[in-house]
Amino acid sequence: MAVDTMTASPAVVDESVPVKFAKPGGVLAALGLLLVAIAFAVVGGDDTTTIAFDRTLTDVEWALPTSITVALLGAVTAAGGAWMIIGLPKRRFKLVAGVAVTAFVLGLLFWAYSQPGTVFRAESILAGALFLSLPYLFGALSGVVCERSGVINIGIEGQFLMGAFTGVLVANITGNVYAGMVGAMAAGLLSTMLLALLATKYQVNQVVVGVILNLLALGFTSFMYDQLKKAEGLNSAFSIPAISWGPLADIPVLGPVLFNQKIFVYIGLVLVFVIWFLLYRTRWGLRTRAVGEHPAAADSMGVNVNRLRYWNVTLAGLIAGFGGAWFTIANSLAFSKNMTAGLGFVALAVMIVGRWNPLGVLAGALIFGFTTQVARDLDASGGSVVPGEFLQMLPYAVTLVVVAGLIGKAKAPAADGVPYNPGDK
Amino acid sequence: MRLELKGLTKKFGSFTADDDIDLVVEPGQIHAVLGENGAGKSTLMNMLYGILTPTSGEILIDGEPVSFSGPGDAIAAGIGMVHQHFKLVGPFSVADNVQLGREHTQRLGVLSAKAARKAVLDVSEEYGLKLDPDAICEDLPVGVQQRVEIVKALSGPKTELLILDEPTAVLTPAEITELLQIMRNLADAGTSILFISHKLKEVQAVADTVTVIRRGKVVAELEPTASEAEMASAMVGRAVTLQVDKTPAEPGEARLEVTGLTVVSDAGVKVLNGLDLTVHSGEIVGLAGVEGNGQTELARSILGLVKPDSGRIAIDGEDVHGASPAARIAAGLGYIPEDRGRDGVVAEFSVAENIVLNQYRDAPFAKRGAVNAGAVRKRAADSIAEFDIRTQSPEEPVSALSGGNAQKVIIAREFSRPRRFLVAAQPTRGVDVGASQFIHSRLVAERDTGTAVLLISSELDEIYALADRIAVIYNGQIVGEVAPDTPREVIGRLMVGGGIHDGAAAASPEEPGAPEPPAAEEAPEPPAADETSNDEDANGGDR
Numbered sequence: 001m002a003v004d005t006m007t008a009s010p011a012v013v014d015e016s017v018p019v020k021f022a023k024p025g026g027v028l029a030a031l032g033l034l035l036v037a038i039a040f041a042v043v044g045g046d047d048t049t050t051i052a053f054d055r056t057l058t059d060v061e062w063a064l065p066t067s068i069t070v071a072l073l074g075a076v077t078a079a080g081g082a083w084m085i086i087g088l089p090k091r092r093f094k095l096v097a098g099v100a101v102t103a104f105v106l107g108l109l110f111w112a113y114s115q116p117g118t119v120f121r122a123e124s125i126l127a128g129a130l131f132l133s134l135p136y137l138f139g140a141l142s143g144v145v146c147e148r149s150g151v152i153n154i155g156i157e158g159q160f161l162m163g164a165f166t167g168v169l170v171a172n173i174t175g176n177v178y179a180g181m182v183g184a185m186a187a188g189l190l191s192t193m194l195l196a197l198l199a200t201k202y203q204v205n206q207v208v209v210g211v212i213l214n215l216l217a218l219g220f221t222s223f224m225y226d227q228l229k230k231a232e233g234l235n236s237a238f239s240i241p242a243i244s245w246g247p248l249a250d251i252p253v254l255g256p257v258l259f260n261q262k263i264f265v266y267i268g269l270v271l272v273f274v275i276w277f278l279l280y281r282t283r284w285g286l287r288t289r290a291v292g293e294h295p296a297a298a299d300s301m302g303v304n305v306n307r308l309r310y311w312n313v314t315l316a317g318l319i320a321g322f323g324g325a326w327f328t329i330a331n332s333l334a335f336s337k338n339m340t341a342g343l344g345f346v347a348l349a350v351m352i353v354g355r356w357n358p359l360g361v362l363a364g365a366l367i368f369g370f371t372t373q374v375a376r377d378l379d380a381s382g383g384s385v386v387p388g389e390f391l392q393m394l395p396y397a398v399t400l401v402v403v404a405g406l407i408g409k410a411k412a413p414a415a416d417g418v419p420y421n422p423g424d425k
Numbered sequence: 426m427r428l429e430l431k432g433l434t435k436k437f438g439s440f441t442a443d444d445d446i447d448l449v450v451e452p453g454q455i456h457a458v459l460g461e462n463g464a465g466k467s468t469l470m471n472m473l474y475g476i477l478t479p480t481s482g483e484i485l486i487d488g489e490p491v492s493f494s495g496p497g498d499a500i501a502a503g504i505g506m507v508h509q510h511f512k513l514v515g516p517f518s519v520a521d522n523v524q525l526g527r528e529h530t531q532r533l534g535v536l537s538a539k540a541a542r543k544a545v546l547d548v549s550e551e552y553g554l555k556l557d558p559d560a561i562c563e564d565l566p567v568g569v570q571q572r573v574e575i576v577k578a579l580s581g582p583k584t585e586l587l588i589l590d591e592p593t594a595v596l597t598p599a600e601i602t603e604l605l606q607i608m609r610n611l612a613d614a615g616t617s618i619l620f621i622s623h624k625l626k627e628v629q630a631v632a633d634t635v636t637v638i639r640r641g642k643v644v645a646e647l648e649p650t651a652s653e654a655e656m657a658s659a660m661v662g663r664a665v666t667l668q669v670d671k672t673p674a675e676p677g678e679a680r681l682e683v684t685g686l687t688v689v690s691d692a693g694v695k696v697l698n699g700l701d702l703t704v705h706s707g708e709i710v711g712l713a714g715v716e717g718n719g720q721t722e723l724a725r726s727i728l729g730l731v732k733p734d735s736g737r738i739a740i741d742g743e744d745v746h747g748a749s750p751a752a753r754i755a756a757g758l759g760y761i762p763e764d765r766g767r768d769g770v771v772a773e774f775s776v777a778e779n780i781v782l783n784q785y786r787d788a789p790f791a792k793r794g795a796v797n798a799g800a801v802r803k804r805a806a807d808s809i810a811e812f813d814i815r816t817q818s819p820e821e822p823v824s825a826l827s828g829g830n831a832q833k834v835i836i837a838r839e840f841s842r843p844r845r846f847l848v849a850a851q852p853t854r855g856v857d858v859g860a861s862q863f864i865h866s867r868l869v870a871e872r873d874t875g876t877a878v879l880l881i882s883s884e885l886d887e888i889y890a891l892a893d894r895i896a897v898i899y900n901g902q903i904v905g906e907v908a909p910d911t912p913r914e915v916i917g918r919l920m921v922g923g924g925i926h927d928g929a930a931a932a933s934p935e936e937p938g939a940p941e942p943p944a945a946e947e948a949p950e951p952p953a954a955d956e957t958s959n960d961e962d963a964n965g966g967d968r
Contacts, residue, residue, distance in 0.1 A: 301526030302497025
């Protein structure tokens with residue numbers, strides 16, 4: 001671990017004394033050098049990478065020579081790694097690591113988009129990335145609310161499915177897409193109540209319950225899907241329009257990304273800050289975190305541990321259910337079997353990458369969303385040098401690195417997954 | 426506040442943890458409750474704090490009967506508690522820990538960090554308990570964490586009674602001195618204090634009145650001026666004279682040799698401090714002492730569960746350093762653990778499975794890696810008959826048995842296999858009289874076959890009934906080895922760190938002269954302890 005190599009005196013940690021980070025530095029330096037090698041050995045000398053603002057300034061395009069740009073980015077990565085090996089002030093570590101990793105990813109992107117005919121449509125891709133990050137965001141936020149209060153929720157996938165299915169069904173029945181969204185929330189909430197009850201009152205193993213709820217949701221929605229196929233007009237696609245903020249939507253980059261999106265995007269972003277505020281600035285949040293860290297302490301101060309957990313898990317179900325509506329309503333799709341395709345589990349990884357903190361979760365979700373979007377884009381244009389699957393693999397590699405504790409420590413709430421029985425003294 | 430308990434009783438199934446406890450705490454008084462581990466002190470406090478509901482009896486505050494359905498009620502009634510295992514949320518700041526459950530909020534439940542910080546500073550100033558409200562609790566030394574607990578307990582809406590449950594267990598000597606001073610100051614300011622402890626010196630130093638409980642009953646009301654020997658004998662009891670028929674011992678060669686054994690606890694305290702002890706074949710050595718003087722660590726070191734920091738343990742003349750517990754057991758070590766539930770049995774397993782728990786890998790109970798159910802059943806049936814284990818069937822889980830019968834399962838397991846040396850720690854704790862008699866006679870029979878037996882007991886009567894030689898442990902050292910007919914007063918004095926020749930009593934001929942034990946205050950100053958047991962206590966188990 002990086003901390004082991006600390007040379008600073010433990011008495012007063014001087015933030016400006018250089019500290020060596022040999023392992024991450026070595027990895028980054030190697031990756032950077034690899035990128036430089038690719039730039040000269042693999043990329044053709046006259047290849048160019050084209051970047052375009054495809055929505056606002058449609059006539060502007062930049063073409064950059066690929067091999068030089070990739071080599072430069074590789075050099076930046078390697079330099080960052082080398083700095084870490086030599087030793088740098090501890091407070092600079094995050095910044096340097098961030099720059100180095102970003103340079104590496106940009107290098108890969110430049111290389112991937114160097115094929116003739118492919119254009120990096122910056123605005124579409126960034127806007128799409130934000131949109132595609134939403135299922136991770138809602139799922140991980142649901143996980144944060146749940147696990148911060150000490151209940152593991154493996155069942156997010158199932159809640160997604162229930163939300164996705166019920167959202168479309170309710171929208172079809174009522175003819176109102178917003179009623180569908182409320183229906184999705186209700187479905188997520190109701191299907192999570194079972195977990196809440198079993199985890200608090202009956203102290204059942206939460207992972208087992210979560211897995212079973214997933215299978216139950218998959219079976220139930222698949223069965224209902226088959227039934228609905230026979231009845232006309234119960235599983236038709238509903239869509240909602242993007243909200244355009246007038247002139248704001250015409251600002252380059254920012255406009256398409258932030259000011260011309262569907263309501264799901266805004267709800268997701270607002271939710272991040274609302275949950276962050278609730279967790280860290282309110283009585284509910286203090287008690288929730290206490291209950292997840294040390295329930296006996298909370299209990300001894302008169303906090304009803306299991307009641308708080310019950311309602312938090314239920315609230316988490318509501319968030320996940322709304323996330324489910326993204327799959328159908330936000331994407332203007334009808335429900336189909338297992339359409340969530342495991343994203344509920346990826347959301348758990350995002351929650352860990354985000355270290356159970358809503359702001360971290362936002363960053364993690366954006367990374368996952370971005371790579372998904374780029375992979376889709378590359379696959380659609382065809383003939384990419386770097387396979388889209390490879391880019392899509394990157395966030396999972398990041399997850400492993402975070403979980404393994406290479407970049408700081410991901411510390412779960414201490415009582416996460418441990419049922420609390422006040423009488424069990 | 427005047428607190429009165431009338432006939433307070435708590436039963437867990439057939440086990441009575443507290444039996445008809447009467448107790449009065451006058452305003453501004455420090456009332457010590459003294460008793461061994463398992464005497465029912467913690468159960469009593471948990472009833473007072475609303476964590477447990479009494480089976481019968483009543484609690485009166487200023488003459489008014491009250492009933493608590495949870496700690497919240499107790500706090501509202503003016504009771505604050507400092508738990509033995511701290512109930513602090515590690516990653517929280519001091520202010521957040523103190524305000525948990527009664528948060529300082531602005532509108533709509535939004536926290537006011539300023540008000541919380543001020544509240545901590547106010548209380549810490551009022552009582553002279555220095556604290557930084559913004560410090561993160563898990564980074565604080567144990568003594569400061571305890572100060573947080575005290576401030577937390579005092580920050581209730583109108584805390585007038587403070588319960589301190591074994592507050593000194595994890596503290597260094599310097600921190601203990603400071604805590605006792607704090608307690609004195611609080612009492613002088615009018616706060617009533619209920620002080621739970623089994624450390625006599627601290628009780629003497631600070632208490633206004635002392636109640637001794639043993640096996641769930643109040644056995645004595647003492648003044649703090651009572652001698653330590655008096656308190657100790659009340660704690661360990663002298664009521665029942667246990668009678669065991671036994672012939673004089675015929676000690677043979679040394680089976681266990683412990684030399685210079687030192688174990689340093691996580692908190693930096695030397696719980697064993699250069700302990701020397703020898704047990705020969707064919708004798709029972711009784712280890713007497715007030716609990717918490719290193720008995721647990723000694724037993725666990727012999728088994729191999731604790732790695733000594735220095736010193737040597739030899740079994741049958743062979744240094745067992747680095748040998749796993751399994752290797753030691755295979756070499757003929759038998760072990761009756763003091764904490765039956767944790768180290769003795771797997772409660773969910775059947776009686777039969779528990780009986781073969783240390784032999785399941787050996788023939789005839791295992792055949793090519795598979796359990797031989799027939800052999801296990803036969804051994805279980807034999808043991809149940811031989812040891813008179815009252816069970817419905819060998820398939821019944823041990824958790825369904827009474828304490829005494831569960832203990833017999835352990836005895837049966839340890840006795841039905843060849844062994845050369847036996848450690849019996851509190852072998853009759855929580856066991857009824859009949860079963861105790863049986864266990865005692867088995868221990869003597871065991872000795873007569875030539876096994877060396879180390880009997881660790883907090884009950885002096887048990888030591889007297891069984892031991893051929895008595896070693897007294899105090900502060901991690903053997904402070905005296907005496908003959909079994911040594912008067913109680915002499916052993917009582919040794920148990921609290923006094924010299925052997927202080928009285929008129931005769932010492933044993935083999936007595937080497939008790940070394941001067943270090944007083945608690947002089948014990949080596951450990952570095953500020955870093956972590957408490959908070960982690961393992963995350964879910965509040967008080968086990």
